[in-house]
Amino acid sequence: MFNHTGVTAGSCATCHNGTTAKGKPANHVQTSAACDSCHKNFTSFAGATMNHTGIVSNCATCHNGTTALGKPANHVQTSAGCETCHKSTASFAGATFNHTGVAVGSCATCHNGSTATGKPANHIVTSSSCDTCHRTTAWLPATFSHVGISTGCSTCHNGTSALGKPATHVQTSQDCNYCHKSTTTFAGTTMNHTGIVTNCASCHNGTTAKGKPATHPVTSAGCETCHKSTTTFAGAAFNHTGVAAGTCSNCHNGTTAKGKPANHLPTALSCDQCHKNTTTFSGASMNHTGITNGCANCHNGTYAKGKPGDHPKTTADCSTCHTTTTFDK
Structure with a gap:
């Protein structure tokens, strides 16, 4: 050495x-x-x-590809000096362009795909200036200002100029803002039913808007007969006003509407003989008025409750000890 x-x-x-x-x-x-x-x-x-200390000439004086490394073949085309973007003399990485003084609306002058990166191939078709949506520090998140927009949403949101309705969107000729109230997100849409004069099924047919689910009881009644809220299907209550006595089973047959559950005691009686409340099945009370035959004819453990297992043995009729409202008397 x-x-x-x-x-x-x-x-x-x-x-x-x-x-x-x-x-x-x-x-x-x-x-x-x-x-x-x-x-x-x-x-x-x-x-x-x-050692770049004391260098007074510009970078390209040396970084010309001969005296020192110059721009690589894939460098964006530009006549700007290296130091305009590259601030480090130790590395070319981390170049940041200073957009101070760049006139608004002139982005495309450089961002044309030659001088600097331009719109990618999958960019929506638009003649708007880049800075209408994008900032000078990052492409994302791009945000369009809808202030002052007076034309309908679909003028731009047609799938070409801007995102349109997705393939899964309900079929409708209504303008976007009829349901979509936010210009920052499509989520949280609420249909304004004010002024709707047609019946629910005109739209709620499973195509234009959600229809009856597969588990819905079979019925030709209009949705609004039971469903009173335009914001939720829950809490549907049927108005039984005008329904003739003794006709419950015409609907409550297990198809059109709920019928007797599997554990219901066998009986040919009409529902309203015991069930007096049209909003709930609970609290049914048997009307014993006019019953002339013995209690055991019904209270035999099949049609109605019979004697419990711990009942004392007796041949006496139930009514000898019990009333029709309670067994405990």
């Missing part, structure tokens, strides 16, 4: 000329600078770092 102690700075090439000692390799950038301007290590050529 040669002892470089005492070698005068800037005189490397006196020996490192390719004859006396190794010189610059064939792929070295062309430069007339002394070796020790960049190479600070006398034991290895690796790790050379150019």
Whole structure:
């Protein structure tokens, strides 16, 4: 190993000329600078770092692809000086363009796909200026200002100029803002039913809007007969006014509407003989008025409750001890 102690700075090439000692390799950038301007290590050529201190000329004076590395082949086309975007002399990474002073609406002058990145292939078709939606610090999140928009949403939201209705959207000729009230998100849409004069099924047919689910009882009655809320299907209550006594089973047959559950005691009686409440089946009370035959004819454990297992053995009729309203008397 040669002892470089005492070698005068800037005189490397006196020996490192390719004859006396190794010189610059064939792929070295062309430069007339002394070796020790960049190479600070006398034991290895690796790790050379150019000292840019005191450089007064612009980058391209050296970074022209001959004297030093220039722009790579995939660099955006620009006549701007390197230092306009590249602020680090140690690395080209992290270049940031200073948009200060760039006139509003002139983005496309540079962002045309040649001088700088332009619209990607999947960008929506639009003649609007980039800065209508995008900011100078990032493409995303792009936000369109709808202030002052007087035309209908579908003028732009047609699937070409801007996002339109998705394939799963209910079929409708209504303008978007009829249901969608937010210009920042399509979520949370609420249909305004004010002024609707047609019946529910005109829209709620499973195509234009949600229809009856598969588990809905079979009925030709209009939705609004039971469903009173336009915001939810829950809490439907049927108005039984005008329904003739004794006709419950015409609807409550297990098809059109709920019928007797499997554990209902066998009986041919009409529902309203016991069930007096049209909003709930609970609290049914049997009207015993006019019953002339013995209690056990019904209270036999089949048609109605019979004697419990711990009842004392007796041949006496139930009415001997019990009333028709309670067994405990």
